[in-house]
Structures are given as C-alpha cells and as structure tokens.
Amino acid sequence: MATIKADKVLPLYRDMLRIRGFEGKATKLYEQGVLPGFLHSSVGQEAVPVGVSAHLDKDDYITSNHRGHGHVLAKGMEPERMFAELYARTTGYNSGRGGSMHIMDFSLGIVGANGIVGAGVPIATGAGISFQVNGTKQVAVSYFGDGAVNSGAFHEGLNLAAIWSLPVVFVCENNFYAESVPQSYAAKVGIAERAAAYGIPGVRVDGNDLFAVYDAAKAAVARARKGEGPTLIECQTFRWSGHFVGDPGVYRTKEEVEAWRLKDPLPRVHSWLEQHGVTAADLDTMEAAVADEMDRAAERGAAGPRPDPQAATDNVYAPEGVARA
Amino acid sequence: MRQILMREALREALFEEMRRDPRVVVFGEDIADPMGGSYKVTLGLSTEFGAVRVRNTPISEAAIVGAAVGAAITGARPVAEIMYMDFLGIAMDQIVNQAAKIRFMSGGQVSVPLVIRCQGGPGRASAAQHAQMLEAWFAHVPGLQIVMPSNPADGKALLKAAIRSDNPVIFFEYNGLYNVRGDVPEPEEDALEPIGKAKVAREGKDITLVTWSGMTRMALQAAEQLQAEDGVQAEVVDLRTVSPWDKSTVLASFAKTRAMVVAHQAVRQGGVGAEIAATVYEEMLDLVDVEIGRVGAKFSPTPFAPELESAVVPGTADIVRAARDVLSRGGRF
Structure with a gap:
C-alpha cells in the first residue's frame, strides 16, 4: 500500500463508518414509512467518496447523483441537517425543498445530488470553466454510476473537459447494475477504457479498497490542480441494497450479492488499523459513537419545523435589482 | 439617434x-x-x-x-x-x-x-x-x-x-x-430594459394586439392597415418577455379596449397566446363584451416550399383578419 499516512487512516475509517451508519439509519426510517419520497442507499460503496474526498478542500466542488449520501457526507455535510432534509424539514440543507435526491450545500462545494442520471457530468465541467476563468486551483469532482456512462451527457461532458484541459475528476462508481440492467449488457467496452476516446487518463481500481481509491484520486486531483486536465476513474464496487430502498433486486443472484458482501470495504480498513496499532476496543468505541451520532442526528433532524404551505413557491426566481421588473 | x-x-x-x-x-x-x-x-x-x-x-x-x-x-x-x-x-x-x-x-x-x-x-x-x-x-x-x-x-x-x-x-x-x-x-x-415588462409599441383605444419578437413588426403594420382602411385604432403591446409575462400591462390595455388579438409565429395550439387569452378571460369575467382572438401557425411542421411555409405561418393579413373578426363579433365593426 499506498501513499496514505497511517494517522490519516483512522479519520477516513470513521468517515466510512458514518456513511454506513447514516445509510443504515435512513433505511430503517424509510422502511418505517416516516421519510417521504425515494431513498437510494450507498451501503457497500463507502470507500469511493472517502478515498476521493481525502484530497479535496472545502472550496473544491462535487456533483453527485441519486445515490449521494456518501458523497456529501465525505465532503462535509452534517448528518443532522441531512436527516432534516430527508424528513422535509425547514432545517434541512435545502430547507426541505430538495430531499435525498437533490441535497446541496454550496458553502461546502456540494453543487448537488441530482435526480437525472448523467446530468452532473457537464455541470462539473462547467465548474471547471469557472475555475479556469478565475485562475484558481480549485477542482471539481463528478460522481456518477455505470448507468451514466451510456448517456450523452457523459460523452459530451468528458469531451469538453478534455479539449479544454479543465480541472475535473470524473469518478464512476461502477456497481455493475444500472437499476436492473447489467453493465456487461449495456456496453461492449469497459468504463476506464472510454477515457482513451477523449485522450485523457482512464484508471480502473478496486472501489472497495480505500487505499486504491485514495491513490488513484490523489494522482487525478493533483493532475487537475496542475492544469493538466481531467481523469476518469472507474471504481468497481457494489450496492448491497436494491436500486432504491424497497427494491428486492430480483435481477441479481443471492450468490453475487453474497460474494460482494465478503468484499466489504470496511473490514479491510479495520484490519489494517489493527495491524497498525489501533486496538479493537478503540474501534468498537468509535463504531458505537458513530451509531449514537446517527441516532441523535435523526432524532434532531425529525424535530425541525415543517415548511409553511404559504411558502411553497418561494425561490422559483431569485430577487433581482435593476434587471427585473 | x-x-x-x-x-x-x-x-x-x-x-x-x-x-x-x-x-x-x-x-x-x-x-x-x-x-x-x-x-x-x-x-x-x-x-x-x-x-x-x-x-x-x-x-x-x-x-x-x-x-x-x-x-x-x-x-x-x-x-x-x-x-x-x-x-x-x-x-x-x-x-x-x-x-x-x-x-x-x-x-x-x-x-x-x-x-x-x-x-x-x-x-x-x-x-x-x-x-x-x-x-x-x-x-x-x-x-x-x-x-x-x-x-x-x-x-x-x-x-x-x-x-x-x-x-x-x-x-x-x-x-x-x-x-x-x-x-x-x-x-x-448603458441603456437597460427590465425583463418581465411589456412595452406599448403603439397606442390605440379600439383593440389590443398582444405580440412579441418577429410578429411585433407585423402587428404594427396591421395596426396601420386597420387605421387606414377601417378607422380602427389598434394598441400594440410588445410583450418582450414571454415568461414571466407582464399581466398588468396587457390587462390595462384590455381594460381600455375590451378586445384583443394575441398573435405569434409559433404554432397556435398550446401556444403562449392561449395562456394569455385564458388569463385575460379569467381576469375580465365581469366585463360583458369580452372578445379575444388568437393568431398562430397552423398545426403543422414548417414546410420547406416557400408558398407552403407562407400558408402555415401567419403574417400581417392574418392579424388584420383576426382583428376584424373580433371587432365584428363584439358588434363594434
């Protein structure tokens, strides 16, 4: 392994635990019927956003997708306001106007989860234009799944970022199923290979290996910051749940799901930490603390006020000064 | 200037x-x-x-x-x-x-x-x-x-x-x-015009012609023709912003003329003219003699042949005709 320093691993492991803890709690609440709307769990994919976000600063930007809780937690969102948003409370990140699929916090560089597959790709490219115009060293990361790579937005967005050498990192979480359709059915070429079509580096890593993701993202983010252009990283991973919470996933075999559960990204970091002097008792304590944090966050999130129906159409338009009648 | x-x-x-x-x-x-x-x-x-x-x-x-x-x-x-x-x-x-x-x-x-x-x-x-x-x-x-x-x-x-x-x-x-x-x-x-605000491009008291973009010039020509041939004074409201549109200017003009034609080059069915006409009806229900007409392209793709294109897309003559229809329906013509 890997370029990561040992003292950095423990906080990253904690971030992975927090994603798993958040998803577990949210799933439970959704199954109880107390959360409106859709819920897409990212359990099984935690290593990807944690390994990528380790290289991002607060003023770097990410675009996310429908399965975005992990991306936004790793970028700095707090579970309490996330739960408030999932509960559609005014104390949520989007004041209850977005929900799980559209959660955003521009102050954290989170320009949005997105309900449209592939849509975040050209948006991240556009963020790269801003950075180039302003002459900053910021980087934009676009997270998307294997389904998105067959959309036109993916092709156009990568090509544009490539020809202008924009500071963007395209991170594909290949969990092998676009809802129900297998990646092997949906395309005749691999995902990392597609980078060649745009003349940019394409890297394939074990997305359940935090250290592998960390290293690939480190190189890609550094390349972007130096003005050398975008990289496509394919992280092979798996979602343990169905496409949405409640989807039984009839398109996958029990054996396949079980095989991937054995490749759980968390125990791999857990044993690494134990080998590097962290005691099992300390890790147990951390796990318990995270579980407790999520319980409290959900409780507080739920306690926020519900939006006033009188305010239903707030923010359709921004207020204007001179330019608007 | x-x-x-x-x-x-x-x-x-x-x-x-x-x-x-x-x-x-x-x-x-x-x-x-x-x-x-x-x-x-x-x-x-x-x-x-x-x-x-x-x-x-x-x-x-x-x-x-x-x-x-x-x-x-x-x-x-x-x-x-x-x-x-x-x-x-x-x-x-x-x-x-x-x-x-x-x-x-x-x-x-x-x-x-x-x-x-x-x-x-x-x-x-x-x-x-x-x-x-x-x-x-x-x-x-x-x-x-x-x-x-x-x-x-x-x-x-x-x-x-x-x-x-x-x-x-x-x-x-x-x-x-x-x-x-x-x-x-x-x-x-550094002249600016406000988005969302229509402009009265020609004042008149007999009928309001609401329009925008390329159709505005045709509406102004139609207004000249109505004046010259019928003695009708048409007011032309150039909407300029189609959404969100300037209801108050349109309604103020209509309150004065009580007759209106909405004209656009876009297909008439489901066009913005339908929205404007419906809104004016809703807002002006208490007026007795409300007459509104619409001008728009026929429900067809735009044809290639120039004579067919002219047959589908409306022009000045269509606005004049619609204005006369509206005014005669209202018994004012």
Whole structure:
C-alpha cells in the first residue's frame, strides 16, 4: 500500500463508518414509512467518496447523483441537517425543498445530488470553466454510476473537459447494475477504457479498497490542480441494497450479492488499523459513537419545523435589482 | 439617434457586458473568430477577450448548456449560444431540470445567472427543423425567463439585462430581425430594459394586439392597415418577455379596449397566446363584451416550399383578419 499516512487512516475509517451508519439509519426510517419520497442507499460503496474526498478542500466542488449520501457526507455535510432534509424539514440543507435526491450545500462545494442520471457530468465541467476563468486551483469532482456512462451527457461532458484541459475528476462508481440492467449488457467496452476516446487518463481500481481509491484520486486531483486536465476513474464496487430502498433486486443472484458482501470495504480498513496499532476496543468505541451520532442526528433532524404551505413557491426566481421588473 | 442593425445591437451588448464584468463568459458552436457565429453576432469577441472567456465548442448542445449551468452556479456568468432554437431539445434536461430548478431545489442557496442565446424562426425556407418558434415549451417551465425582443434597441438593452439577471434567461432572436435597423442609444448610456415588462409599441383605444419578437413588426403594420382602411385604432403591446409575462400591462390595455388579438409565429395550439387569452378571460369575467382572438401557425411542421411555409405561418393579413373578426363579433365593426 499506498501513499496514505497511517494517522490519516483512522479519520477516513470513521468517515466510512458514518456513511454506513447514516445509510443504515435512513433505511430503517424509510422502511418505517416516516421519510417521504425515494431513498437510494450507498451501503457497500463507502470507500469511493472517502478515498476521493481525502484530497479535496472545502472550496473544491462535487456533483453527485441519486445515490449521494456518501458523497456529501465525505465532503462535509452534517448528518443532522441531512436527516432534516430527508424528513422535509425547514432545517434541512435545502430547507426541505430538495430531499435525498437533490441535497446541496454550496458553502461546502456540494453543487448537488441530482435526480437525472448523467446530468452532473457537464455541470462539473462547467465548474471547471469557472475555475479556469478565475485562475484558481480549485477542482471539481463528478460522481456518477455505470448507468451514466451510456448517456450523452457523459460523452459530451468528458469531451469538453478534455479539449479544454479543465480541472475535473470524473469518478464512476461502477456497481455493475444500472437499476436492473447489467453493465456487461449495456456496453461492449469497459468504463476506464472510454477515457482513451477523449485522450485523457482512464484508471480502473478496486472501489472497495480505500487505499486504491485514495491513490488513484490523489494522482487525478493533483493532475487537475496542475492544469493538466481531467481523469476518469472507474471504481468497481457494489450496492448491497436494491436500486432504491424497497427494491428486492430480483435481477441479481443471492450468490453475487453474497460474494460482494465478503468484499466489504470496511473490514479491510479495520484490519489494517489493527495491524497498525489501533486496538479493537478503540474501534468498537468509535463504531458505537458513530451509531449514537446517527441516532441523535435523526432524532434532531425529525424535530425541525415543517415548511409553511404559504411558502411553497418561494425561490422559483431569485430577487433581482435593476434587471427585473 | 444613431441607427444600427439588430445583429450589431446584440453584439454591442455582449462586448459591453464582457468589458464590464470579467465573470461573463461566452461559448457555443462556431462563435469564435474568424467565423464569429453563424449569424455574426459574436464577431470579434474571441479576438478581444481571448480563448478562456470566449470558447468555440464541439457540437454538444447538452454539454454547452450543462457546462453553462455548472459555470453559473460556481461564480461565472455564462452566455451560451445554441445555434438554432430547434436544437434546444438536445439540451432539454439541462434547461428544464437543471437551470430552471437548481435555485428552487436548493432552498434558495444559489442563483443561476445564465443566458442561453438562440435564434431561428420561419420565413427563410429553412424547413421543419430550422424554423420553429418554441417559446411555449419553455413558458411551461417555472424558473425560466423567456425574452424575445422585436427591435435593435430592445435587443441590446434586454440582452444586457439578461446577462445581469440572476435567473436563467432563454433569449430568442428571431432570425428575420437581424438585418432590421433601428434607433439604439449610444453605448455610454448603458441603456437597460427590465425583463418581465411589456412595452406599448403603439397606442390605440379600439383593440389590443398582444405580440412579441418577429410578429411585433407585423402587428404594427396591421395596426396601420386597420387605421387606414377601417378607422380602427389598434394598441400594440410588445410583450418582450414571454415568461414571466407582464399581466398588468396587457390587462390595462384590455381594460381600455375590451378586445384583443394575441398573435405569434409559433404554432397556435398550446401556444403562449392561449395562456394569455385564458388569463385575460379569467381576469375580465365581469366585463360583458369580452372578445379575444388568437393568431398562430397552423398545426403543422414548417414546410420547406416557400408558398407552403407562407400558408402555415401567419403574417400581417392574418392579424388584420383576426382583428376584424373580433371587432365584428363584439358588434363594434
């Protein structure tokens, strides 16, 4: 392994635990019927956003997708306001106007989860234009799944970022199923290979290996910051749940799901930490603390006020000064 | 006052706003020099402002608008050009689901200061994929502003206002207006016109003609004809912004004339004229003699053959006829 320093691993492991803890709690609440709307769990994919976000600063930007809780937690969102948003409370990140699929916090560089597959790709490219115009060293990361790579937005967005050498990192979480359709059915070429079509580096890593993701993202983010252009990283991973919470996933075999559960990204970091002097008792304590944090966050999130129906159409338009009648 | 062409007026707006605000960036297909845009509106921009702020793009409409959205929400003020209105369909997700909704969905965290310029419209035998007026598609989407100027002064002042607006604007330039010349204030005046405000282009007391974009000139001609041939004084309201539209100016004019024709080059069925007519009916139910007519293209794609195109797309004569119908129905003619 890997370029990561040992003292950095423990906080990253904690971030992975927090994603798993958040998803577990949210799933439970959704199954109880107390959360409106859709819920897409990212359990099984935690290593990807944690390994990528380790290289991002607060003023770097990410675009996310429908399965975005992990991306936004790793970028700095707090579970309490996330739960408030999932509960559609005014104390949520989007004041209850977005929900799980559209959660955003521009102050954290989170320009949005997105309900449209592939849509975040050209948006991240556009963020790269801003950075180039302003002459900053910021980087934009676009997270998307294997389904998105067959959309036109993916092709156009990568090509544009490539020809202008924009500071963007395209991170594909290949969990092998676009809802129900297998990646092997949906395309005749691999995902990392597609980078060649745009003349940019394409890297394939074990997305359940935090250290592998960390290293690939480190190189890609550094390349972007130096003005050398975008990289496509394919992280092979798996979602343990169905496409949405409640989807039984009839398109996958029990054996396949079980095989991937054995490749759980968390125990791999857990044993690494134990080998590097962290005691099992300390890790147990951390796990318990995270579980407790999520319980409290959900409780507080739920306690926020519900939006006033009188305010239903707030923010359709921004207020204007001179330019608007 | 000096007179310049519509295309020159629009070009001046871009130059002035790019000089004023370094955040303004322009990109689209064929817009950089030496081409300077398919209709030369952006001619000279890339030479003055360079390749970082003015970018030719590949033929990638979804990414042109998508990148403009991404740039707009991260601090730039992009003006994206889509070469023909007819090509907006390729970028529809980014317009409808992203640009129009990000502010709303974010709970007001951010605004989307983005202009999508595009041109097109009938009258040049461009056939069914290069001659549509599609404003109704976008008028159905909350969060968008649709600006459709009818003359060089408004074109310039509204494009400047659009670039300064914190909300997404689709800026439709009717192709038939590019070579129209008109009075335009000197650049030093920095003239702006408010988005969302109609203009009474001609005053009258007998009937209101509500229109916009290329149809405004025809409505003004129709008004002259009605005056000369029938002694009817038509008031022409140039809507200028099709969404959100200026209800109060339209209703004020209607309250005076109590007769109205809404005229647009777009297909009549499901057109913006239907919305305006219905709104006026709703608001004016207590008036007894409410007469409203609509003029729009037939329910057909735009034909190639010039004589067929003229048969589908309305012109001055259709407005005159509709006005006479409305007035005779009301027993005032």
